[in-house]
Amino acid sequence: MSANLSENYLYQVLLLLIVAILCWLWMRKGNKLVVAPLPPGPRGLPIAGYLPFLGKNLHHEFTKLAQEYGPIYKLWLGSKLCIVVSSPTLAKQVCRDLDVVFSNRDPTIAASILTYNAMDIAWSSSGPYWRNIRKLFVREMLSNSNIDACYHLRRQQVMNTIKHLRTNCGLPVEIGKIAFLTEFNAFISMIWGGSSTFKGGDHDGVGAEFHAISSKLLRLLELPNISDFLPILARFDFQGVKRQANEILAEADGFLNSLIDTREKERAKNGVGDFGKRDFLQILLDLKDCQDSDKSINKTQMKALIMDILVGGTDTSATAVEWAMAELLHNPEMMKRVQEEISQVVGNKSLVEETHLPKLRYLDAIVKETLRLHPPLPLNVPRRPSETCIVGGYSIPKDCKVFLNTSAIQRDPDVWENPLEFRPERFLGGEEGNKWDFSGNNLHYFPFGSGRRVCPGIPLAEKMVSYILASLLHSFDWHLPKGGEEVDLTEEFGIVVKKKTPLLAVPMQRLSDEVLDHA
Ligand code: HEM
Ligand SMILES: *C1O[C@H](CO)[C@@H](O)[C@H](O)[C@H]1NC(C)=O
Ligand SMILES: *[C@@H]1O[C@H](CO)[C@@H](O)[C@H](O)[C@H]1NC(C)=O
Numbered sequence: 001m002s003a004n005l006s007e008n009y010l011y012q013v014l015l016l017l018i019v020a021i022l023c024w025l026w027m028r029k030g031n032k033l034v035v036a037p038l039p040p041g042p043r044g045l046p047i048a049g050y051l052p053f054l055g056k057n058l059h060h061e062f063t064k065l066a067q068e069y070g071p072i073y074k075l076w077l078g079s080k081l082c083i084v085v086s087s088p089t090l091a092k093q094v095c096r097d098l099d100v101v102f103s104n105r106d107p108t109i110a111a112s113i114l115t116y117n118a119m120d121i122a123w124s125s126s127g128p129y130w131r132n133i134r135k136l137f138v139r140e141m142l143s144n145s146n147i148d149a150c151y152h153l154r155r156q157q158v159m160n161t162i163k164h165l166r167t168n169c170g171l172p173v174e175i176g177k178i179a180f181l182t183e184f185n186a187f188i189s190m191i192w193g194g195s196s197t198f199k200g201g202d203h204d205g206v207g208a209e210f211h212a213i214s215s216k217l218l219r220l221l222e223l224p225n226i227s228d229f230l231p232i233l234a235r236f237d238f239q240g241v242k243r244q245a246n247e248i249l250a251e252a253d254g255f256l257n258s259l260i261d262t263r264e265k266e267r268a269k270n271g272v273g274d275f276g277k278r279d280f281l282q283i284l285l286d287l288k289d290c291q292d293s294d295k296s297i298n299k300t301q302m303k304a305l306i307m308d309i310l311v312g313g314t315d316t317s318a319t320a321v322e323w324a325m326a327e328l329l330h331n332p333e334m335m336k337r338v339q340e341e342i343s344q345v346v347g348n349k350s351l352v353e354e355t356h357l358p359k360l361r362y363l364d365a366i367v368k369e370t371l372r373l374h375p376p377l378p379l380n381v382p383r384r385p386s387e388t389c390i391v392g393g394y395s396i397p398k399d400c401k402v403f404l405n406t407s408a409i410q411r412d413p414d415v416w417e418n419p420l421e422f423r424p425e426r427f428l429g430g431e432e433g434n435k436w437d438f439s440g441n442n443l444h445y446f447p448f449g450s451g452r453r454v455c456p457g458i459p460l461a462e463k464m465v466s467y468i469l470a471s472l473l474h475s476f477d478w479h480l481p482k483g484g485e486e487v488d489l490t491e492e493f494g495i496v497v498k499k500k501t502p503l504l505a506v507p508m509q510r511l512s513d514e515v516l517d518h519a
């Protein structure tokens with residue numbers, strides 16, 4: 001009797017258990033937590049993850065992993081799950097089909113401190129805040145008419161660079177540095193160029209002051225840090241990243257405050273409607289004073305936006321110029337061809353202007369090919385899924401870090417013939433050549449990213465890279481310094497992939513004194 005009862009009881013418990021399990025499975029399914037495995041990848045240690053195994057040569061290690069595990073693999077860095085996607089099909093799932101889910105970011109500790117708690121475009125979480133501030137940036141600041149209106153400010157900086165190079169003819173110069181300074185000064189000038197109090201672009205003016213701050217800032221941003229991977233340790237701030245970031249922020253903040261305050265005082269004195277000064281600062285201040293609450297921004301947001309432009313725009317564009325010059329020095333016949341094109345279109349009696357750019361087809365192909373073979377952000381800017389989802393049959397957990405390997409995809413041999421060769425011709429003419437642009441709509445070529453988080457700086461970046469490049473090529477002939485007859489094309493791993501050894505080249509005057517005197 002008692003045995004029977006306990007047997008009965010056992011059956012009941014078993015039945016309940018089965019029902020519970022079924023319910024649980026059903027609910028999981030209802031929650032869309034379909035059981036799919038995580039992508040393949042190395043096991044690593046439970047707590048530290050794969051971190052201790054990644055030696056100095058991160059780049060090399062990643063290549064090995066990608067070869068071993070294929071187009072999607074996972075990697076535990078500390079307690080952070082990273083997923084690397086390197087096929088166009090899977091990238092399309094991320095940037096197109098699941099764009100909404102994948103449009104969050106995962107700022108490092110340094111990045112969020114330096115952007116006033118991710119108050120900028122690049123690091124803010126997707127949502128109304130991000131949508132609004134991005135819209136302001138694209139519509140109000142980077143509208144075609146605004147970009148055109150500040151052409152003279154960019155031009156002045158390119159002219160300064162030509163003048164500077166002229167005094168250095170015959171001597172080796174560091175192309176990356178020249179390109180960086182030109183881009184940087186051009187941005188500074190576009191931001192507060194019109195101001196009478198602050199002379200932008202001077203090597204010893206505001207430009208120089210902010211340059212020093214910003215190189216510290218870039219260095220800090222480039223280094224992933226232990227606290228980012230092991231949040232448990234973050235509050236101890238072992239490496240002092242938080243402290244350093246706060247120090248740099250304080251410096252940058254003081255500087256930006258004084259700029260904005262000075263301009264505000266000028267406005268108070270001279271009135272708001274001073275249209276001679278439609279630089280970015282002016283536009284931002286107009287927005288700040290704007291009554292329309294959708295458009296109005298406060299001072300902190302202004303500063304975060306300025307940080308985005310300077311940090312997001314300079315290093316990337318300058319790296320593109322350096323790689324293009326490196327490839328041209330490596331391929332002298334291409335150098336000759338592009339210089340001839342520029343001479344044809346511009347003429348040897350004038351300097352290049354931005355209005356010439358649409359006619360410089362070969363130059364455009366060179367820029368596109370440079371961004372294919374050497375995308376400045378080869379792993380894009382990592383995305384963070386806002387919910388767990390499935391990509392390529394694998395489960396991608398909410399809040400992990402997703403890298404798109406642009407570099408790998410843009411070298412896919414199924415799409416690009418001899419993918420490792422620098423061949424601008426592939427972007428020239430014909431249906432084949434014309435189908436590529438920077439929009440990111442085609443996931444075989446997306447140096448500026450793709451989807452709703454695509455780089456909003458494209459129109460300006462495209463103009464500036466081409467304009468600087470064309471000006472360097474038209475005004476000067478370039479050759480490698482004696483003893484350096486080979487161009488070293490190895491890459492150095494970082495957030496922005498630079499050349500491992502900085503490119504040195506020697507400029508020789510190509511246009512007459514008369515023409516260059518106009519610079
Ligand atoms: C050759 C130059 C440049 C390259 C290669 C480049 C590339 C990129 C890439 C790959 C992304 C991430 C897109 C994604 O997540 O899919 C990005 C985002 C961004 N870029 Fe650029 N960029 C360049 C120049 C610029 C310039 C000149 C500016 C500013 C004027 C700029 C501002 C930004 C901003 C604000 C974002 C964040 C967008 C968001 O998260 O919504 N970039 N860029
Ligand atoms: C972390 O930050 C410190 C200080 O900026 C730096 O020296 C270090 O290389 C960074 N990265 C790692 C992985 O330790
Ligand atoms: C991305 O792809 C390139 C080229 O195939 C490879 O060298 C690199 O290591 C890959 N990076 C990652 C993080 O998988």
Ligand SMILES: *[C@@H]1O[C@H](CO)[C@@H](O)[C@H](O)[C@H]1NC(C)=O
Binds near residue numbers: 298299300301
């Ligand atoms: C500026 O606006 C943002 C977003 O609306 C807000 O979070 C922030 O606290 C404001 N900052 C100041 C200094 O008012």
Ligand SMILES: *[C@@H]1O[C@H](CO)[C@@H](O)[C@H](O)[C@H]1NC(C)=O
Binds near residue numbers: 343344347510
């Ligand atoms: C322009 O000058 C270069 C260098 O002196 C010369 O090789 C080229 O033929 C000239 N082109 C034209 C169209 O005058």
